[in-house]
Amino acid sequence: MAATLYRYRWYYLMMLPGVLYFIIFHYGPMGGLIIAFKDYNLVKGVWGSEWAGLKHFYTIFESPDIIRTLRNTVVISVYRIVFNMLPDLMLALVLNEIRIRWFKRAIQTITYGPYFLSWVVVYGLAFSFLAPDSGLLNQTIREFGGTTVDFLTAKEYFRSILISTEIWKNTGFGAIIYLAALAAIDPSLYEAAVVDGAGRWRQLWHVTLPGVANVFVLLLIMRIGHILDAGFEQVYIFYNSRVYEVADIIDTWVFRRGLEQFDFSVATAVGFFKGVIGLLLVIGANQLAKKLGQSSIW
Template sequence: MKREQAVTNALAAPAPLRIRFGRALTRYRWFYLMMVPGLLYYLVYHYVPMGGLLIAFKDYNLSKGIWGSEWVGFKHFRTIFDSPYFYEIMRNTVVLSVYRIVFNMLPDVLLALMLNEVRKLWFKKIIQTVTYGPYFLSWVIVYGLTFAFLAQDSGIVNYYIREFGGTPINFLANNDLFRTILVSTDIWKNTGFGAIIYLAALATINQELYEAAVVDGAGRWRQLWHVTLPGIRDVFILLLILRIGSILDAGFDQVYIFLNARVYEVGDIIDTWVFRRGLEQLEFSVAIAMNLFKSVIGFTLVIGANKLAKRFGGSGIW
């Protein structure tokens, strides 16, 4: 009797992890096979290059290579923190990133909410096409369009300013207007694409919640406040956490193209400074040290923002 009970218990017990893994691998072999290219991509282009972080702690020499270069510890980090430009580029980077978070996320939500209320499908498709289009333009083209409007000598805006007897304004070289131009062009380019995520979130909201709200006598504004916005709250918090984690990435492509010597005071950011030091002046160690500093700060901010989101009732990233 005891032997039969032992056999029954053995059969009922879960299989060892190795056997379960083998069964899952056999059963889902095609899914795992499809994962291989993606895993290889991240391994080759994201994880293997992390070995290059050693350059930040060495006086890197191209002829000697990473392993042959002299170890100098935190010398390059001290070079960064002692630089007279460090606090200026940090301030510009943080300010531009905060502007992007504050002024760029709300238009995405508003556009998605407005499109969600449109009942004419043909009109909705036209608006989506018009608003999504700029996302697929490169920043070079966007700068060309901006230059055509705001150039001091040939811009359309300054043409009308002269026609009405005013003095032309050099918008693109004005310290007071440069950040506004960056944020405005970023909103114009990315709002339509950013709204796609919120439209997807809106599509997942249970329609029975709206029906229940109607039964309770709620109008469109009440439905928006009590059903729609809570339905996209987690998505908004997720995107906010990701943006906070990349707060030291203020948009290199855009800033580098729009930047000129007259607006370095308000427009020079960490990435443009790293580009000049790393590629133009060939100070690779200093550039890698700055990028490592950015990564540590970004990782810390993501962890902190995720915990803060969970504390206030959000789902966070994990």
């Protein structure tokens, strides 16, 4: 054991910063979960606050908003999984087929650029298109004799706007992962397919897609584990009081309860609940992937 550690000492040294990062910023703060079981008081501190048992968990499930927030969170997360993963894969497949290098790089740059924009900027762009009076889309509607629509405050359009802006912002970044998987496919498989008389579509179906299937399954498992994280930053910036019914998610409810009302114990209890559910979902999805013969996390 000691000989092995010494032999790979430089690898362990390079791994050390990443390990320290997770210990300090991910595992260390987990000790704060104790306040989910206490009546946390800022003056008394974590250890001085009185124990409350499961009181705050009862508060969560007795809240009249919990069903609505859970439903909205799951629905928006499922929409993200269904509608966001396929564009990433499709863009990667298209880029993989482009043989003109400068054109391929240009498309990658254009699609990857929005990833670096903050959601505040993305909302500003969406507002310039969807605003009821000055928005480009509503101006076009008026030009054709139609009636303007306040898209940003309409419940029936809110989730569509969320998913559309998510696709526009993150598809380019998501495609990079699939491009890396495509680059790892053995070229001899394509050569064998050509010898067998397979055209481009057959090669795509029998070589390319199976080559990225494992990556797709792994990303799907990770997304399922975050199904109770519906994208707080985006939702918080886009939503308003008129769309609470379809937009209020667990994280926005926690934000109002924890930071605006200073009820940190309830907010922590929600975080604890989300973590447990996420862990169970990851374990379940991982076991299902194993049974289906696909790659799994462990």
